[in-house]
Amino acid sequence: MKNIISKNVLIACFILSILGVNAQNTEDLFMNKAFKKALSNKTRSLTGRPGSNYWQNCADYKINASFDAESRMIKGEETISYFNNSPDTLYNLYFDLIQDLYKKGTARDWDLGQVDLHDGVNIKFIDIDGVEYELAAIYRNATKMVVKLKNHFAPKTKHRIEIHWDLIIPGTRTVRMGTYHKTNFMIAYWFPKMAVYDDLWGWALEPHTGNCEYYNEFGDYDVTITMKAPYILWSTGILQNELEIFQKNILKRLKKSAETDEVVHIVTADDLLQEKVLKKSDEIVWKFKAFDVPDFAFAASKDYIWDATSVESGGRRVNINAIYKTHSINFRNVA
Numbered sequence: 524m525k526n527i528i529s530k531n532v533l534i535a536c537f538i539l540s541i542l543g544v545n546a547q548n549t550e551d552l553f554m555n556k557a558f559k560k561a562l563s564n565k566t567r568s569l570t571g572r573p574g575s576n577y578w579q580n581c582a583d584y585k586i587n588a589s590f591d592a593e594s595r596m597i598k599g600e601e602t603i604s605y606f607n608n609s610p611d612t613l614y615n616l617y618f619d620l621i622q623d624l625y626k627k628g629t630a631r632d633w634d635l636g637q638v639d640l641h642d643g644v645n646i647k648f649i650d651i652d653g654v655e656y657e658l659a660a661i662y663r664n665a666t667k668m669v670v671k672l673k674n675h676f677a678p679k680t681k682h683r684i685e686i687h688w689d690l691i692i693p694g695t696r697t698v699r700m701g702t703y704h705k706t707n708f709m710i711a712y713w714f715p716k717m718a719v720y721d722d723l724w725g726w727a728l729e730p731h732t733g734n735c736e737y738y739n740e741f742g743d744y745d746v747t748i749t750m751k752a753p754y755i756l757w758s759t760g761i762l763q764n765e766l767e768i769f770q771k772n773i774l775k776r777l778k779k780s781a782e783t784d785e786v787v788h789i790v791t792a793d794d795l796l797q798e799k800v801l802k803k804s805d806e807i808v809w810k811f812k813a814f815d816v817p818d819f820a821f822a823a824s825k826d827y828i829w830d831a832t833s834v835e836s837g838g839r840r841v842n843i844n845a846i847y848k849t850h851s852i853n854f855r856n857v858a
Contacts, residue, residue: 557723566722578608582717582742589749590710590823595692595702597713603684605676605717613676616651617726618668620644621712622690624698624731629665632733639693639701644715648687665730667718686715698733700820704848707827711820712737739817746811746819752801755790755829757846758821760813768807773800780831781840786856790829792849822846830857 554562561567565574588599607613623629626643643663649656654673662669676682692710693701700711712731719727719738727738744760765774773789780787794800801807813819828849833840847854 561722564722578610578722580608580717580720580740581606582740583744584714584742584819585745586714586819587747588714590692590708592706592708592751592754592823592825595694595708596689597692597710598689599714600687601685601714603686603717605682605684607676607678607680607682607720609720609722610678611720611725612678613720614672615726616670616672616676616684617718617720617728618670619712619716619718619731619737620646620663620666620668621716621731621737623663623666624733625693630730630732635696635698639696641691644688644690646686646688646715648685650685652682652684665732667728667730668715684717688715707822707824709820709822711818714819716818737818741815741817743815744811744813744819746813746821748809748811748821749806750809750823751806752804753795753798753825754807754823755800755825755827756807756809756821756823757829757844758809758811758813759816759819760811763810763812764808768801768809770799770802777831781833781842784832784834786830786832788828789831789844790827792828795826795828830855 558567561574562569565576566578568574583604584601585604586599586601588597590597605616620643623643624631625635625639625641627640646658646661646668649658649661649670651670651672652674656670656673660671662671690713692708692713695702697703697709700709700713702708717740719740721727729735731737746758746760748756748758750756762768765777769777773794776787776789780789790800811819811821824846826848827846830845831842833842835841845854845857847857
């Protein structure tokens with residue numbers, strides 16, 4: 524009987540302690556200065572929901588690029604539509620040049636050796652709202668690029684940024700992207716990208732050193748990539764011009780995969796061998812669009828096979844794709 528009473532007392536004390544913690548005034552809890560300021564500005568709340576004054580900046584990208592498999596060089600031109608939805612006037616713009624991880628002298632989380640190191644992403648041209656900027660005046664540190672604005676960005680305004688650049692994709696030491704078995708490429712973090720400006724810290728100033736993940740603005744992407752045949756490209760978003768690219772047998776399979784739960788073999792080893800995939804052309808222009816996404820990546824190969832299917836979700840069918848080497852038998856059931 525005493526044991527039962529003791530247990531009941533302990534349970535009651537435990538419940539009371541929980542109620543006491545829950546009843547504690549949340550204003551007494553520790554909060555850093557940035558979050559306190561956000562609460563005061565009503566951009567954040569203690570419930571985890573956005574505050575009544577919450578905002579996010581965003582950036583839309585129109586990119587025209589080419590990729591040469593032999594030299595591993597990407598050449599690109601991009602137009603960024605940047606929306607300063609914040610209540611702040613911006614005096615500088617910060618960009619992420621993630622491939623400067625391979626720049627000589629950049630701090631990294633591990634040794635990458637020497638073979639893939641370079642002089643950094645080659646920025647060739649910058650124009651902001653019709654004003655060209657001298658490249659010598661652009662400040663770069665680690666994987667960040669800073670542009671001091673000649674004409675400040677007022678709150679709630681939209682701006683146009685044009686950048687031309689080129690870079691060499693890593694051929695040996697891959698960090699989440701690069702060259703795999705000489706003829707296969709997984710390409711990410713390949714274009715100059717707007718850094719995040721948020722309500723807590725302002726500009727996200729932390730450089731990429733290898734291990735950390737990424738903090739990106741959401742936006743729409745309209746991307747054109749030119750590459751020599753017989754390379755096939757896959758990417759973020761939806762291919763816009765498949766009728767201009769693929770032979771009829773491939774188009775038929777793609778259509779079927781978008782309508783069925785079964786796995787469809789889009790490109791087989793025999794298709795590659797007999798050149799029954801792409802329409803006859805020395806170069807192929809690939810056009811993709813993606814909406815409200817944080818980034819854009821693509822892959823290219825001339826010897827991967829391709830399976831696809833789709834599933835019903837939210838009243839629409841969602842495509843699922845798997846690409847892999849012909850000898851990778853464990854991938855045959857991935858899609």
